[in-house]
Amino acid sequence: MGRLRSLPRVPLVLGSTPLVPAPRLSAELGVEVWFKRDDLTGQGLGGNKxxxxxxxxxxxxxxxxxxxxxxxxxxxxxxxxxxxxxxxxxxxxxxxxxxxxxxxxxxxxxxxxxxxxxxxxxxxxxxxxxxxxxxxxxxxxxxxxxxxxxxxxxATPLGCAGYVRASLELAGQLMAADLGPTRLWLATGSCGTQAGLVAGSRWLQTSYDVVGVSVSRPVAECADRITALARGVADLLELPHADQVTVLDGYLGPGYGLPSPAGDAATRLVARTEGVFLDPVFGAKAMAALVDAARSASIEGPVVFLVSGGAPTLFAGAKAPL
The missing domain is CATH 3.40.50.1100 (Rossmann fold)
Structure with a gap:
């Protein structure tokens, strides 16, 4: 914690982002789901970056x-x-x-x-x-x-420190909610967010596995990048190295930056059950993977889903290059 505190930092996030239950979505999926609302970080229209x-x-x-x-x-x-x-x-x-x-x-x-x-x-x-x-x-x-x-x-080791810090924030919220999730689920693009969460999870010895859903790169490339970045931020902060990286494939759809039918369905489901908007490029595809995993009974809850923001892309049009 000492090395993290010593890094120069500009306070941009407006306090802890909420950790909230998603009861109607949970009932629909048959798995207990909570949202970590990093679409509410407060700078601009929010977002994990x-x-x-x-x-x-x-x-x-x-x-x-x-x-x-x-x-x-x-x-x-x-x-x-x-x-x-x-x-x-x-x-x-x-x-x-x-x-x-x-x-x-x-x-x-x-x-x-x-x-x-x-x-x-x-x-x-x-x-x-x-x-x-x-x-x-x-x-x-x-x-x-x-x-x-x-x-x-x-996506640099220093940039990953933001989600090592977020891991501490989440740990306090999970304790307050008496919640022990099995998975922390998110979209993985440039890999920095997942790398920070992997490093933070290893440091704090959390109960959950950090599960990324690739929306940009081949899974092997994601795993290599996440591992390298997680080790880089661990070295920067003098933390132990993580030894496990989980990235899921199969949800890229037509390509990076392009909406997918499964992602669009997931966006409608979350909007209509929980009143939360997911972007078509990242969050929607990660949620599509979670929906499939829940409906195939391949996961048990509770699961925390990182809502990473990106709502402006909902207004960009399906053919806008991303």
């Missing part, structure tokens, strides 16, 4: 940086929240997106409202963003700026 940004922006400020450079796709929750949080901290945001300029809706519209300088790689390959971010950072340095350069999703 705010937790990592607390530490990344804290480090940027500690280093005297004047700008924040990152990227992803035009509908990225990460990019929008990074730009918004950077503005709050007095840093100029720069975003690199793959593809060509598109109509501003959903997260892209919100990113535009922040006044971020947005550039496009002109390539459909998501990986084209990585080199372009580094190139832009170098150009800003050459112009006399002090940029803080962060890869897609904020």
């Amino acid at each position: 705010v937790r990592g940004l607390e530490y990344l922006l804290g480090d940027a400020i500690a280093q005297g940086c004047d700008s924040f450079v990152t990227g992803a796709g035009p509908q990225s929750n990460w990019a929008m929240l990074a730009a918004l949080a950077a503005r709050r901290c007095g840093l100029s945001p720069y975003l690199v997106f793959y593809g060509q300029p598109v109509h501003a809706s959903g997260n892209l519209l919100l990113s535009t409202l922040t006044g971020a300088e947005i550039r496009y790689t002109g390539e459909l390959d998501r990986a084209s963003v990585d080199g372009a971010i580094d190139k832009l950072g170098a150009a800003l340095i050459a112009d006399g700026h002090r940029p803080y350069v962060v890869p897609r999703g904020g």
Whole structure:
């Protein structure tokens, strides 16, 4: 805990996000489900990425940086929240997106409202963003700026510290609710959130297995990334290494960033039972996996589902590149 407390941090999350029961969904599925509402982190329209940004922006400020450079796709929750949080901290945001300029809706519209300088790689390959971010950072340095350069999703060991901290928060809530879940269930994209939760679970010796549902990458790649990031944040915080990573496959649907029929059905189910919106890119697909697992009786409850936010993508249209 000492190393975690010593890291520079900007308080962006507005207190502990709620841990709440989902009784109507539980009755529908035959498995007790609770929601960890990280769609209510409070920065912008909320979302899980705010937790990592607390530490990344804290480090940027500690280093005297004047700008924040990152990227992803035009509908990225990460990019929008990074730009918004950077503005709050007095840093100029720069975003690199793959593809060509598109109509501003959903997260892209919100990113535009922040006044971020947005550039496009002109390539459909998501990986084209990585080199372009580094190139832009170098150009800003050459112009006399002090940029803080962060890869897609904020998936660095330091960024993962946000969900090690969240594990502590959740542990207190589980104790208060006298709840011992068997699984903590979430969508896995850039892998930083799951890595932080895996490291936190190992540290706290929790009762639950952290179960990620891949919505972006092959499962083997996810497992490798999560393992490396979890070890990186464990080393940073002087914690023991985790020895188990669980990632489920089969719910990507038509592809990354594209809604799936199973995800759409899960979104309707959760909205109509619990009044909670799931985004089509991450949360909906993770919930589709949970629905299938519950209905096939392959899991026992209680299960905590991380609602990771991303509601602006509901307004982006099914064909918007993400």
